[in-house]
Amino acid sequence: MRRVEVDVKAQVATAEGGATAGDLIAAAAPHNLVGVTGTASGVGMAGLTLGRGYGPLTPQFGLALDNLLGTEIVLGDGRKVNADAFENAELYWALRGGGGNFGVVTSMRIRLYPLNELLAGIILFPWSEAKSVLHGYADIAASACDEFTVITNILSGPDGNPVVLIASIWTGDQAQGKQAIAELQRLGSPILAKIGLMTYSDLLRTFDANFVNGRHYELQARWLPKLTPEPIRALLDAGSGKTSTFSNIILQHFHGAPTRVFARGYSIWIASRALPDNDRCCMGTHN
Numbered sequence: 001m002r003r004v005e006v007d008v009k010a011q012v013a014t015a016e017g018g019a020t021a022g023d024l025i026a027a028a029a030p031h032n033l034v035g036v037t038g039t040a041s042g043v044g045m046a047g048l049t050l051g052r053g054y055g056p057l058t059p060q061f062g063l064a065l066d067n068l069l070g071t072e073i074v075l076g077d078g079r080k081v082n083a084d085a086f087e088n089a090e091l092y093w094a095l096r097g098g099g100g101n102f103g104v105v106t107s108m109r110i111r112l113y114p115l116n117e118l119l120a121g122i123i124l125f126p127w128s129e130a131k132s133v134l135h136g137y138a139d140i141a142a143s144a145c146d147e148f149t150v151i152t153n154i155l156s157g158p159d160g161n162p163v164v165l166i167a168s169i170w171t172g173d174q175a176q177g178k179q180a181i182a183e184l185q186r187l188g189s190p191i192l193a194k195i196g197l198m199t200y201s202d203l204l205r206t207f208d209a210n211f212v213n214g215r216h217y218e219l220q221a222r223w224l225p226k227l228t229p230e231p232i233r234a235l236l237d238a239g240s241g242k243t244s245t246f247s248n249i250i251l252q253h254f255h256g257a258p259t260r261v262f263a264r265g266y267s268i269w270i271a272s273r274a275l276p277d278n279d280r281c282c283m284g285t286h287n
Contacts, residue, residue, distance in 0.1 A: 001016040001017045001018040001019070001106065002016055002018045002019045002020065002023050003015075003016045003019070003023075004016070004019050004023050004024050004026075004027035004028075005027070006027050006028055006031060006033065006112070008031045008033070011033060011111065011112040011113065011114070012069060012109055012110065012111060012112060013027060013028055013033075013035060013109070013110045013112055014107055014108070014109050014110075015045050015046075015107065015108050015110055016106065016107050017046050017104065017105050017106045017107060017108075018044065018046075019044070019045050019046070020041060020042055020043060020044055020045060021037035021038055021040065021041050021042070021043045021044075021045060021048070021055075021204060022041030022042065022201075022204065023045075024037060024045055024110065025037060025041070025200055025201050025204065026201065028112050029199065029200070029201055032114055032115065032116045033112040033113065033114060033115070034057065034112065034113055034115045034200045035067065035110050035111070035112050035113070036053065036054075036055060036057050036058060036061050036062065036063065036064045036066075036067050036110075037055050037056075037057070037064070037204070038053065038054075038055045038064075039055050039056060039151070039204070039207045040204060040207045040208050040210070040211045041204045041205065041208050042208070042211060042213070045064070045108065045110070046100075046105050046108060047100070048064050049064040049065055049067075049068050049096075049108060049110075050065075050095060050096075050097070050098065050099055050100050050105065051097065051099055051100075052064065052065050052097040053065060054252065054254070054258070056120075056149050056151070056169045056200075056203060057113075057115075057149070057169075057171070057200075058149070058254075058256070058257065058258055059144070059146050059147070059148070059149050059254075059255050059256030059257060059258070060146045060147055060149075060171055060256060060257060061113055061257060062257040062258055063097070063257075063258050064110075065096040065097040066096075066257070066258075066261075067110055067111040068095070068096050068108060068109070068110060068111075069084060069085075069109040069110065069111055070082060070083060070084030070085075070087075070092065070108070070109040071083050071084070071092065071095055071105050071107065071108050071109070072105070072106050072107040072108075073091070073095070073102065073103040073104065073105050073106065074103050074104045074106060075102075075103040076103060080106070083095060084109075115171060115200060116199070117197045117198065117199060118169060118170060118171045118197070118198065118199075118200065118203065119168075119169075119170040119171075119174055119177040119178065119181065119195065119196070119197055120167070120168060120169045120170065120195070120196075120198055120203050120206075121167075121168065121181075121193070121194045121195030121196055121198075122165055122166065122167050122168075122192070122193075122194055122195075122206070123165070123166045123168065123181075123184055123185055123190050123192070123193045123194075123195075124157070124163055124164070124165050124166075124190055124191045124192040124193070125163065125164040125165075125166070125187070125188045125189070125190055125191065126163060126164075126188070126189070126191055127161060127162045127163055127164070127239070127240075129164070129187075129188035129189065130154070130162070130164050130236055130239065131232065131236060132187065132188060133164050133166075133187045133188045134152070134164065134227070134232045134235065134236070135229075135232060136187040136188075137150065137152055137166065137184070137187065137227075138226075138227035138228075138232070140183060140184060140187075141227070141253040141255070142226075144180075144253065144255055144256075145172070145256070146255070146256035146257060147170055147171045147172030147173075147176075147177070148168070148169075148170055148172075148177075148180055149168070149169040149170075149171075149252075150166060150167070150168050150169075150184070150253060151166070151167040151168075151169075151250065151251070151252050152164065152165070152166050152167075152250070152251040152252075153165040153166075153167070153248055153249065153250050153251075154235060154238070154239040154242075154248065154249040155247075155248045155249075156242065156245040156246075156247075157191075160245050162239045162240065162242060163191065164239075166184055166187075167206075167207075168180075168181050168184055168195070169203065174197070181195055210248070215246070227251070227253075235249060235251075
């Protein structure tokens with residue numbers, strides 16, 4: 001159940017319950033349209049949206065739940081009903097971020113937005129500069145506009161030692177975007193800086209390498225109102241003390257459209273590698 005149909009004139013996609021972010025974007029891309037998805041192609045749109053859902057386009061276009069226009073859902077007694085702002089409105093309200101406790105969603109109508117290309121890429125800094133980079137990142141993120149998404153990772157470099165990776169996504173005017181991303185590059189002496197124009201499909205593929213089928217992760221999330229010196233010290237300690245090259249600490253700054261409803265803050269994901277297949281583990285949507 002992964003079929004996606006696009007109404008180009010209305011800028012709405014109807015996605016079956018099993019459709020992934022990759023399915024949605026592949027259907028919308030030929031029409032220069034995008035939808036709010038998670039940060040990897042394999043994330044299921046139903047689970048993402050019913051659990052609130054954020055990703056690279058969230059600052060400009062809101063959470064995934066903000067872009068849910070309606071659902072077809074099978075209830076516990078076997079009835080199939082529609083839920084939107086006009087029909088079964090209370091159920092529709094509950095579904096938007098309330099999780100999968102109200103029935104089985106067999107299809108969703110999702111708002112789409114015009115977007116052909118964006119300016120995006122990665123900047124990699126050595127661990128010796130981690131403290132100054134994180135402090136500088138906190139200052140830049142605090143005043144970021146809706147068109148600017150910055151995701152920061154503490155992860156292992158090719159030699160196994162920790163590094164700081166900043167992924168930047170700009171959806172507005174390209175000249176302004178180049179200036180904003182150049183400011184990020186000046187936070188230190190990058191080991192690598194790879195920035196350029198790309199489609200949203202290309203952007204998701206750059207994140208896919210971090211979420212390989214067959215790996216099992218335990219994910220834990222924390223919220224911070226601000227990235228102040230104390231949590232930065234804790235992040236530096238955690239990065240220095242990583243016991244696995246597959247462990248990551250991911251910071252995504254919440255600003256823009258979602259903060260006009262909810263409080264501004266950060267989401268921090270801590271992903272630890274590889275519980276054996278026969279062990280109980282938690283596989284999150286990282287969104």
